Amino acid sequence: MEQLKNIIKNRAFELGFCEIGFARYEKLEKEIQNYIQWLKNGYSATMTYLEKNIDKREDVKLIIDDVRTIIVTAYPYYNKFKHSSNLFKISRYAWGEDYHKILADKLTKLVDFISDKINDFKYKIYVDTGPLLEKSWAVRAGIGWQGKNSMIISRTYGSYIFLGIILTNIEFEPDKPIKDYCGTCTKCIESCPTNAIVQPKVVDSRKCISFWTIEAKPEYEIPSSIDLNGWIFGCDICQEVCPWNNKVKITDDVAFFPRYNQTNLDKNFLENLTPEIFKERFKGSPIKRAKFEGLKRNFLHIIKNIEYEQINQ
């Protein structure tokens, strides 16, 4: 099986994944307690979907009853491009194409490859879509450690990675978790402009710019106490300051290069944005998630932040 595992790993690297690890099926007893506490504290803000399927999150046997292994993959997206200004910044992960489909296609190729090698191979693929504690599985599979900014950090590719998961009925020798290399560093906690990292590895979404600009439905007004710091969609501050992201390998996958060569949106474009232009410009982009009304709300909030700063200078 060890040899087959290596063959599968090599195929994953050929497909562009930068990390792949295998975790043995177990109930996530400790992790689910932390997750439930996070929900109880109100840190999931208005994302009520996160309160569903707690039983499946704890026990993936409720998804595949004879599950034996959780295969975790990571795909890198850091590239050579930079933000062009401090205004209307797009989070790095959203510069290019929507990763969900790209990763699902690659994982499908990987499971097809495995299916050719193993009889009765049963599987289910997840890319950020199902009731899974992806980060917990990534840690268990040795993809990286969970940093104090709550992101999974690979030693080679930093935290600029997308996770993809395969649940399977086949038993593989598990990989070992790696050490937590945060050490005494607290840069992400100190640099978060809204103090959203309330303790190591714990983010209060109610204070997080990423939550407000991506996940909060357009009908929710962003609190006046939150300065978006120029982020129109997402926020990368707690990743940008992380020393582990200083020297990450870059990817040449053009799918994640900036669409329209834009890492920021243009003020003029945002002022004149219509639902029709939104639909056309963001088709196939992660930014679609914010919806037209949400992106407009984010834009108007940044304008308010700028006006406030000017008055108080």
Ligand code: SF4
């Ligand atoms: S994404 Fe931004 S606001 Fe959210 S925790 Fe990180 S630095 Fe703070």
Ligand code: SF4
């Ligand atoms: S900035 Fe420092 S504390 Fe935060 S995730 Fe990176 S290494 Fe860990």
